[in-house]
Amino acid sequence: MATASAPSLLDPATHAARWIADYRARAIQGDVLGTAPDPAWSAMFEELAAVAGDDLGQARERVQRHAEDIGTGFRIIGESEERPWPLSPVPLLIDAEEWRTIERGIVQRADLLESVIEDLYGDASLVTRGLIPAALVGGSPFFLRPMAGLVPPGGHHLNFIAVDLGRGPTGEWRVLADHLRSPAGAGYALENRLAIARTLGGLQSRLNVQRHAPFFAAFRDGLAAACRRVEPRIGLLTPGRYSASYAEQAHLARYLGFLLVEGADLAALEDKLYIRTIDGMKRVDALWHRIDPRLLDPLAFDSHSHIGVAGLIDAAAAGNVVIANAPGAGVLESAAFGAFLPALATRLLGADLILPNIATWWCGQDRARNEVMDDFDRMLIGPAFGVAPLGLPGGIALHGADITGAARDALLDDMARRPQDYVGQEIVRLSTMPVVTDAGLAARPFTLRVFAARGADGGWVVLPGGFARIAEHPDPRAAVMGEGCWSADVAIHGAETVAPVSLLPPADTIHVRRNPGTLPSRVADNFFWLGRYLERGEALLGIVRVMLGNSIDADAGAALSAETVGRLVGLVVSGGGAPHPATLRRSDLAAFARTAMEDAGWHSVRTINRLARGIGQGSRDRLAADVVRLLDAPYPNKGGMLDRAGSLQRRYAALSGLSAEHMGRTAAWRFHDLGRRLERALSVTRAVRAFGMAQASLDDLSTLLDLADSQISYRQRYLTGIARVPVVDLVALDPGNPRSLAFQICRICEHLAALPVLEDDGMEEPQQVQGSVLTAIVSTATAAALDADILGDVERRLFQLSEAIARRYFLQGAEPLRAAGMTLA
Structure with missing residues (x-):
């Protein structure tokens, strides 16, 4: 007869049982783990031990790494830098039966809130009947009088809500706060689930955890159903990259297939809303906004708003754009309304609140x-x-x-x-849940944010889970918790098998398309300038590296002549990279090079990197994670200047490789490459004018080849030494040299030919005319005759080309609304 073997000390079940026993011995009464064995919590900790062994710290590091890979982050108001999103590896587990009560309570509350808002902006019978004091409405800064009498498109003021819940020590759930103006956090709930799924891969099927995708699909379908057009265009309106939750907004827009837009992207015309795109003005049918509703429309609300859209409320009043949530809904967020909601529930719904207020x-x-x-x-x-x-x-x-x-x-x-x-x-006392600290598992109080959205039928759908916010300190009073220190995924589990639902439609029902969709003008502008900044930084770094390697570092070889060094200095000074040094001595040149690389007060490499990084942060919904990580990488601070310059050069090379090999050949890529080509053309033009004119020395010509990264190409082609005419031909006029001026202009013209035009008369637009003129100048020039006047004309026309591109594609202000040929579709 076989005997059962003793459990191994390395067995995940052994680790899980020990963790739970140790934790329960220290946890306070009312903790979610309780005192009786719970198979669900045991299974969760077994999954955790399977990936981290006996090291809970490793589990915390792993889930944090997954969160960072997803791109999860947040910003404290007043700070310029994003912080990593703090995610606990231990999810909050809620049984499906308990969740059904929460779900019913959230739906009931959403219906109540909608009824009250509809009345306050309608006939205000609740005020006239004395059920709500008039001062409670009129005294609220969130009551927006221009919305009175306006019936929102679709008939609902609320499309998406968030509710903060607290669990008491005896297990009862109570409402701590409602979020109705621009509810945040659903993206974090989604990102938490993705990170936990990557860490605890077996938990989903082992506990039958309910999925998030059906909720987001229902919300998307609900917004679309409220629109007038059959195939509506929906935008997520963000205040911009300095918003506290911009990373979450970008992730949600990408996941839902919404356009991530800012107020400057939009314009109202004849009671319709349009987005400025490279193809002209395109209709927008719905906006899910994440800005203060008082800033949505400077004509209707706050006239000082610079992030809203003038005329937006008129478009909504005409029924042509759905705004979720409708402005003014935030009047019920006021804590004072909590004193009246229980009685209102009895009067309007005929029942007590399933989830009572504090x-x-x-x-x-x-x-x-x-x-x-x-x-x-x-x-x-x-x-x-x-x-x-x-x-x-x-x-x-x-x-x-x-x-x-x-x-x-x-x-x-x-x-x-x-x-x-x-x-x-x-004062509410909260239940606690386990969180991983440096000392192991510890009990901390938590709150739960739950989300509800309207589906296509107008009914409410509740996200199964949400996300938990966990306090830093063990004090269980809700008052001292604040915003919390950690977050946690919330897993709703039960006995029923959960179908592997995805937000994506079945593969065999997807209509194949090769058009990536609408490209907003602001995004095109960002990609264009991202390309220019990266190329500009690389060019400045190239000048500094030539100076460091040949003039300052005596061990690197013979120093360049004073005349050549002076021309290098002139290129940096003319570009605003650094002030002119007092002398060309080695010590002054070293200080000059350091300024050009690192001084934030000048247009240095560090400053250019910061500008590129800012654009990357504002375009993260369209950039690959690897590109964002490279742009966000800190400025190198170890080693000498040559070492730091080399590190930056490798970073620039990686970014160039990613854009060349990993970006789809879409219009966004064309603008990015267009910016690179135009900036490189300017850099080559200036370099040839500085080092390639008549009477150029060998040092000048060698420096020109270095700056154009063409030393090897020249030596392979010419074995008799360096001469001016072949050097200038290779760097300026050879269309086969990918670093030459001619090559850049060819690529620029190819991009301009492929980008959309507004007329179908076959005539070139202004930006295309400028490209054709540049092509003619360069293709008919000869190296022997190329002089400063011709190069000056080329540089001037490159600037004119940049301005023409901006006027045509980067639509700003009211002028494009009246311009002939602007598509309105």
Whole structure:
């Protein structure tokens, strides 16, 4: 008879059992793991041990690496740099039965919120009947009067909502906050799931975890169904790359197939909304916005807004564009409304809230204010309308007992003057969940953000999960949690098998297309200048490397002549890379080279890298992850200048290789390569004029070959030494040399011929005319006759070409709306 073998110390189940036992021994009452064995949590920790062994820190590093590979990040308001998204390797597990109650509660709440908003912007019967105080509406900065009487296209004010939930120590769920203006976080929930799926690959099937794709498909279909056109064009309106959640917005736009647009991309004309594209003006049927609704339209709301679209609300009022969510919906985000929603639910829905609010008292009513003052030290004191009143300059709710001294006196004085600006709320104690810290598993309080969206039938669909925010400290009070320190995936699991649903349609139903779709003018502009900045940085770096290798570093060989060095210096100074050095001595040249490479106050290599990086961050929805990583890489700071220059040169080469070999030959690539070619043509033109004119020395000609990266080509072709005419011919006029001026102009003309035109009369547009003139000049020139005047004319025409490209394709302002030939489709 066989005997069962003892479990191995290396067995994942052994690690999981030990982790759970140790954790439960230290966790406080009400933790999600509970005290009884739970097969789901055991399975999750076994999956974790299978990939990380006994090292939970390795699991944390692995999931963080996956999150960074996906491109997940966020920005603190006021900071210019993105931070990595903090993801815990331990997901929050919720049983499907428990989730069904949460789901029903979210749908009920969404219906209630829609009913109240519809009434407030309709006949306002809830105010006239006394169910909602008029001051609660009129005093809110989020109530937008221009929306009164406007029925949104599709008939709904709310298309997408987020709700923050807290789980109490006894397992009950309560609503902490509603997010209705521009709810954020759904992209983070999606990215968390992707990172966890890559880390714990077997968890999905082992626990039958419900998938996110059907929710996002339903939301996309719901927006499309609200539009008038059968095949609508939908945009995700972002405030730009400095938005706190721009990375999330870019990921969502890419995943949903929406155009990621900014206000400057859009224009309203004759009560319709258009996007500026390289093909002209194209209709936009729906906008999912992620900006403050008060900034959406400077004509309707805040006249100082520079990120909105003038006339957008008129287009919505005419039924020609769906705005999700409708401006003004945020009036119900105010904490003060929490005091009235329970009674409104009973009156409007005929039932109590399935997910109750935290108890709230609005101090604008005498009875509620007296209760708050009586229990001041046992309540949270917070702003009523989401903006900081005088007594709470930080704008966040504080525990009354923690407010002392002068701060307490100032708060009480302001509450006496303007009680309507304040609310009192009960202090909620939160459940805890496990998170991986440096010391191992630790219990931390958490909140759960849940999302709901309207489907194609107008009904609500709830995302199965959402994401959890986990506090940094073990204090279970919701008041001290803030925004949290970690996030966690939320896995809804059950006994029923989950079909492997994807947001993508079945392969055999996809209509094959080779047109990549609409290219907004701003994106074309960004790709064009990304190419120019990368080429400009590489050219400046080439000048510095020639100077470092041949003039400053005595061990590298004979120094260049003073005249040649002076011309190199002149190229850098004319480009704004550095101020002219006092002398051409080695010490002054070294300082000059360092400025040209690293001084952020000049148009140095570091500055050019920063500009390119900014464009990359604003175009991450269209750039490969490898390109974004290279652009985001820190400026090298180790080794000497030559070492740093070499490191940067390799980075530029990698970016050039990625664009040449990995970018599809779309219009976006054409603008990127067009920028590169135009900038390289300018660099070669200036170099030939500086080093290739009559009386050029051997040092000049050798430097010209170095700057044009053509030393090897020249030596293979000419064995008798360096001479001016063949050098100038190779660098300027040889169409077979990929570094030559002629080659760049050929490529420029090819791109211009392939890009869209506005007329079908067969006549060249201005940018094409400039290309043809440049082609004629270069193709008819000879190296012997090429002089400074001809090269000056070429440089001037290259600048004119750049301006013509910008006028035609990078549509800005109101002028394109009236220009003849602009397509309106």
